[in-house]
Amino acid sequence: MPFVTSLFRYPVKGFTPESRDALTVQDDGRVAGDRVLAFRFADAAQPEDRDGLDHWPKTRGLALMDFPSLARLTLSYDDRRRLVRVALAGELLAEERLDPEGRRRLCEAVTDYVLATPDARRLRAAGRLPLALVGDGGTSRFQDRARGFVSLHAAASVAALNALVEAPVDDRRFRSNVVIDGVDAWEELSWAGRVTIGNVQFEARQPIGRCLAVQANPDTGERDARLLQVLTRDVGQAEPTLGILLLPVRGGGVIRVGDEVRAG
Structure with a gap:
């Protein structure tokens, strides 16, 4: 049988997964805690409402499709504390809560990392910087x-x-x-x-x-x-x-x- x-769930769109022993599937078909945050490009639109469900193509923010270097980062998310942790090869790059200052520091850390990789040219393209970390940390809404x-x-x-x-x-x-x-x-x-x-x-x-x-x-x-x-x-x-x-x-x-x- x-x-x-x-x-697995993916708290931040385009970033690494979190292995779980169990997943809660919501009535709308989405996994609780999955794609609840995203790093949005400066000129990108907010999610679109289609039949009461959000839709947010990966072209509007950081995603592995265009930024393969993101795969090297390890990201974890504490739902209860609304705390995001980003590390590279075991070295902590940022650990911040989802208040305005914490979001800003997370964006700075991720931006600095990407700009030091071969993907820097893509991030420097018109309309992409500064990044914004969007999402309330609880609503699953950044699906393709x-x-x-x-x-x-x-x-x-x-x-x-x-x-x-x-x-x-x-x-x-x-x-x-x-x-x-x-x-x-x-x-x-x-x-x-x-x-x-x-x-x-x-x-x-x-x-x-x-x-x-x-x-x-x-x-x-x-x-x-x-x-x-x-x-x-x-x-x-x-x-x-x-x-x-x-x-x-x-x-x-x-x-x-x-x-x-x-x-x-």
């Missing part, structure tokens, strides 16, 4: 899609892709909320209809189309694997995809590491 091996979705992939799919390239490829590149084992490589892409994780029922909506973010090495921040081309050329996909998007059927619930996964 397939089962959940790992769960108006429907937030829960993202899932099979560990076997990542292992199959890793076998095709020289660079190390692991689950971190694909930024899913849920990683499962016990299914064959690419099997999850064929799922349709109901998917149950533990006691929470979902509907499989669509495979996840992938962007340049997956080509960034999570340890070095460098684009070291042409995974989009490998998915189409070597795996034989029409478009580069890995993993699927899920929406809860009857409200949300809690999913946990070790939960059984049933499809169909």
Whole structure:
């Protein structure tokens, strides 16, 4: 029987994940505590309201797609204290609360880091500086899609892709909320209809189309694997995809590491 091996949330859009033993799936389909903050470009618009749900494309702020060097940073978020911690190779760059002064210092620390990397030119582009750390720290609102979705992939799919390239490829590149084992490589892409994780029922909506973010090495921040081309050329996909998007059927619930996964 397939089962959940790992769960992740991404408190700040475009930054590193936090491994969790359990995730709360909200009624709107989003994960509690996921994408509750974002570093917005100076000239970027606020999230758009679409059918009562926020939508905020990754082009409006820092994201791995355009800034692979972000992968080297380790970010953690304390929900209760509203405290963000950013480190590089074990060295603390900033630890601040979400008051105006703390947000300013976090923006300065992240800006200084990016400007010292090969991504500096992109950050210096017109309209991008100064950065602003936006979000209330509690509302999940900085998703790429108006429907937030829960993202899932099979560990076997990542292992199959890793076998095709020289660079190390692991689950971190694909930024899913849920990683499962016990299914064959690419099997999850064929799922349709109901998917149950533990006691929470979902509907499989669509495979996840992938962007340049997956080509960034999570340890070095460098684009070291042409995974989009490998998915189409070597795996034989029409478009580069890995993993699927899920929406809860009857409200949300809690999913946990070790939960059984049933499809169909």
